[in-house]
Amino acid sequence: MTVSISHVHISVDDPDAALLFYRDTLGLSVQNEVAHEGFRWITLTSESQPEIQIVLSQPQAGRSAEDGAALAALLAKGELGQVQFSTADLDATFEKVAATPGVEVLQEPADQFWGARDAAVRDPAGNLVRIQQA
Numbered sequence: 001m002t003v004s005i006s007h008v009h010i011s012v013d014d015p016d017a018a019l020l021f022y023r024d025t026l027g028l029s030v031q032n033e034v035a036h037e038g039f040r041w042i043t044l045t046s047e048s049q050p051e052i053q054i055v056l057s058q059p060q061a062g063r064s065a066e067d068g069a070a071l072a073a074l075l076a077k078g079e080l081g082q083v084q085f086s087t088a089d090l091d092a093t094f095e096k097v098a099a100t101p102g103v104e105v106l107q108e109p110a111d112q113f114w115g116a117r118d119a120a121v122r123d124p125a126g127n128l129v130r131i132q133q134a
Helices: 015-025 065-077 090-098
Strands: 007-011 029-036 039-045 053-057 082-087 104-111 117-122 128-133
Touching (some): 090 117
Antiparallel strands (some): 104 117
């Protein structure tokens, strides 16, 4: 049996701000955008890994009001999972990311004791995003 990653879901409270970050800053391409019952989800891919789809969705989309509110509260606190990207030029990518409206810099590019060189930010929704030198 072979298993591979097909989708990664990222909760965002403002789809337009998320597009500014993930599409316009990181360079991901929009593959699909769906509006349903007042909410949106947006599917993006990267040129280097088109088989992996990143889905941006609002906490309340497709959930009960109670579950959506709970997820939104965790998102607001920055307590949801993280996503990690790699890039051939960490310094240039970080400079562009750090200049994006709504992004909070947590760690500038640095060599880590485990051997990676990376940086960390919070996207406009508060999700932890780490970017490492490829």
